[in-house]
Amino acid sequence: xxxxxxxxxxxxxxxxxxxxxxxxxxxxxxxxxxxxxxxxxxxxxxxxxxxxxxxxxxxxxxxxxxxxxxxxxxxxxxxxxxxxxxxxxxxxxxxxxxxxxxxxxxxxxxxxxxxxxxxxxxxxxxxxxxxxxxxxxxxxxxxxxxxxxxxxxxxxxxxxxxxxxxxxxxxxxxxxxxxxxxxxxxxxxxxxxxxxxxxxxxxxxxxxxxxxxxxxxxxxxxxxxxxxxxxxxxxxxxxxxxxxxxxxxxxxxxxxxxxxxxxxxxxxxxxxxxxxxxxxxxxxxxxxxxxxxxxxxxxxxxxxxxxxxxxxxxxxxxxxxxxxxxxxxxxxxxxxxxxxxxxxxxxxxxxxx
Amino acid sequence: xxxxxxxxxxxxxxxxxxxxxxxxxxxxxxxxxxxxxxxxxxxxxxxxxxxxxxxxxxxxxxxxxxxxxxxxxxxxxxxxxxxxxxxxxxxxxxxxxxxxxxxxxxxxx
Numbered sequence: 001x002x003x004x005x006x007x008x009x010x011x012x013x014x015x016x017x018x019x020x021x022x023x024x025x026x027x028x029x030x031x032x033x034x035x036x037x038x039x040x041x042x043x044x045x046x047x048x049x050x051x052x053x054x055x056x057x058x059x060x061x062x063x064x065x066x067x068x069x070x071x072x073x074x075x076x077x078x079x080x081x082x083x084x085x086x087x088x089x090x091x092x093x094x095x096x097x098x099x100x101x102x103x104x105x106x107x108x109x110x111x112x113x114x115x116x117x118x119x120x121x122x123x124x125x126x127x128x129x130x131x132x133x134x135x136x137x138x139x140x141x142x143x144x145x146x147x148x149x150x151x152x153x154x155x156x157x158x159x160x161x162x163x164x165x166x167x168x169x170x171x172x173x174x175x176x177x178x179x180x181x182x183x184x185x186x187x188x189x190x191x192x193x194x195x196x197x198x199x200x201x202x203x204x205x206x207x208x209x210x211x212x213x214x215x216x217x218x219x220x221x222x223x224x225x226x227x228x229x230x231x232x233x234x235x236x237x238x239x240x241x242x243x244x245x246x247x248x249x250x251x252x253x254x255x256x257x258x259x260x261x262x263x264x265x266x267x268x269x270x271x272x273x274x275x276x277x278x279x280x281x282x283x284x285x286x287x288x289x290x291x292x293x294x295x296x297x298x299x300x301x302x303x304x305x306x307x308x309x310x311x312x313x314x315x316x317x318x319x320x321x322x323x324x325x326x327x328x329x330x331x332x333x334x335x336x337x338x339x340x341x342x343x344x345x346x347x348x349x350x351x352x353x
Numbered sequence: 354x355x356x357x358x359x360x361x362x363x364x365x366x367x368x369x370x371x372x373x374x375x376x377x378x379x380x381x382x383x384x385x386x387x388x389x390x391x392x393x394x395x396x397x398x399x400x401x402x403x404x405x406x407x408x409x410x411x412x413x414x415x416x417x418x419x420x421x422x423x424x425x426x427x428x429x430x431x432x433x434x435x436x437x438x439x440x441x442x443x444x445x446x447x448x449x450x451x452x453x454x455x456x457x458x459x460x461x462x
Contacts, residue, residue, distance in 0.1 A: 045398060045401075045403055046398075046401060046403065049401065118393070118397060124430075124461065126432070127432050127433075158430065159426065159429055159430060160426075160430070181429070182429045182430070183425075183426075183429040185425070185426070185429075187422075187423075187426040248430050249430065251397070251404060251406075251461065252397060254393070266391065266392035266393060267391065267392055267393025267394070268392070268393065292392075298399075
């Protein structure tokens with residue numbers, strides 16, 4: 001069981017900044033995120049896009065903002081459970097919470113701060129009949145262990161980086177690799193596109209474009225897919241496969257958090273914005289894009305403010321009898337849990353003769 | 354200056370709305386400002402042509418700005434795509450769009 005002071009669900013910019021504000025109050029944080037790396041949307045969806053409304057940064061790339069935040073919170077040694085989705089929450093008698101992920105990792109904390117953005121990113125699924133029947137019986141949306149595909153007949157659908165990169169990687173592993181995309185053009189890194197072209201020319205990758213998978217066949221397990229070329233049913237072809245991997249990107253879903261008994265409005269969690277961004281369940285807060293209140297704006301800069309107020313409230317909840325006033329970092333510096341200390345250099349007092 | 358746009362929502366209900374041409378708004382934002390689709394089901398990526406939650410079908414003959422590579426690529430991976438499909442976030446509201454008629458594509462589930 002992982003124990004911490006504030007359990008943060010979602011490692012996007014707002015969740016990361018909460019670690020800093022908590023650290024100033026000597027509170028430790030642990031973050032859970034369904035994505036394999038911290039940064040949320042900034043890292044997953046638009047790392048190379050500029051943001052112009054982070055105060056003090058006329059322009060910053062989303063990926064750089066995440067790197068900076070990671071650097072800023074390093075002294076506070078946050079823990080991470082990445083690649084796992086927070087699934088269930090249980091309130092203990094002492095008012096603390098146990099949050100369990102889809103992989104069974106348990107986290108225990110007196111405070112839970114949901115900084116889940118738009119939710120956890122789930123694979124986009126093609127709209128095919130009987131698709132769910134074949135899930136894990138030949139159809140998968142995420143390639144975890146490439147060895148599973150050794151000497152198998154694999155068909156990948158999609159036109160982005162992951163479809164290209166996995167086609168290239170599995171070309172060496174699988175017995176047969178087919179790549180199907182709705183257009184002739186691919187959206188990916190130039191060298192990936194060129195590599196696929198080369199493998200296609202060598203006859204290693206069977207490339208079918210413009211085409212899409214229109215139906216699935218198999219008795220219990222997937223045995224074949226039907227691919228329609230040029231949108232023309234007369235060109236349908238049956239391709240025998242062991243595995244069909246649609247890679248159509250990810251889309252965010254509020255997911256299991258929606259069933260935690262929290263008040264939900266407009267696909268977001270209602271919080272008390274007059275005070276501390278607490279939800280209807282005392283001890284559970286929601287900050288950043290995942291929350292809603294009158295006048296809510298889904299901006300990173302607003303999330304930073306919400307994270308700051310949440311931490312002050314969390315401190316008072318954990319230590320109801322302690323007196324505390326907010327201290328400026330310029331005055332108090334930053335004392336890390338790793339023993340590091342940053343502070344303003346002292347002014348020199350020296351006579352001029 | 355405002356223009357009039359006819360938007361058919363996902364339930365098939367027609368709305369005639371006014372949209373400003375001087376606020377740097379796009380069609381997706383107009384739909385959101387009138388709450389014609391529930392929050393969280395439209396404009397999810399914020400307007401970067403990186404999701405297809407604002408996909409709509411253009412039902413009138415207006416000449417629209419050409420699709421960017423990003424929009425083309427996203428529509429190639431979206432579902433329920435038709436010949437007239439566009440991403441609302443990539444259509445700026447301009448005076449030429451007076452009388453535009455669009456229909457929101459179904460939500461991807």
